[in-house]
Amino acid sequence: MNYRGLTIVGWVAVLLGAVSLLPFIVMGLVAIPKLRPGRWLAVNLQDVNWSLYLNTLFWNLNYWDSISTLTGEVDNPKKTLPKALFYALILVVLGYFFPLLIGTGAIHVDRELWADGYFSDIAKIIGGVWLSWWVQGAAAMSNMGMFVAEMSSDSFQLLGMAERGMLPEFFSRRSRHGTPLVGILFSASGVILLSWLSFQEIVAAENFLYCFGMLIEFVAFMRLRMKYPAASRPYKIPLGTVGSILMLIPPTVLIVVVLALSSFKVMLVSLAAILVGLILQPCLKFVDKRRWVKFSVSGDLPDLQTAEHGSADSLVG
16 A cells, blocks of 8 residues: 555545544443443552553654655645644544543453453443454554554655665655655564564653654754754744744653653663664765765755745744
8 A cells, every 4th residue: 555655545544543433432332321430530540550651652642743754745734734633633532532431431440451452352341242343353453554654654754864865865766656665665674573572562662762763853853943944844833942942841851751761671672773773874974985875865855055935934844
């Protein structure tokens, strides 16, 4: 699907999203007679694995910045992206919150049973075996949708880096459908390499690396905003320098907390990956200097040095 283009990926993702949410809507309707709102207030903060909780929460709610790698493929991103992100935020919040209200309000909460796949058990208790199988199928469809969406983002990110001269030129080659074929293959290979880790370790490792990536993005965002305020942008955040800094403080605090709660194994694997990246960058520079592999900068990219006064009218940045 990624090979054929973002249009088919987008529509398939929408379809898979609808299929994934439908059984939970049905489960909610079936569970109405069994709901006990008082159960929602049962909290035991002493029995919370904060590291696992925050890592899972962070993983479930991150990667919103991935849309930036696809901006060049979107028509009128100044209007399309804010609307898409707004509606996506509503769906994501409801998609997590609604099933949790059902699961904790319709049956007695036994925290020892809340493990991977427990929602299918809840569905079985509430509606029967048929609903349990439906939830399991929806979970599989959801994972498939996230996989193809993430692969699109990763592959276009590699393409963008190649067009900026950061990676060899062959990463910028597109298929006859306009998709980054080499990037798709590399993205799929990365998923295979992670298969030896458990889900919790993958979540924690991804969060650790993502935290570093986000901090770098924040620094780059502020530097570009201050150094090239009038550069051409597909969209622009409607805040000044002070407002942008204040906006970045809460996520930065959360990032620091997630990093502090990482296990030693996750920290070791993640730091090793970061070290590889730090070593790889000068190696690529050396390869480029020796002309062993061709690097090039796309002529279609906007020049940051060229200020466009019309960019001040952009809505998002």
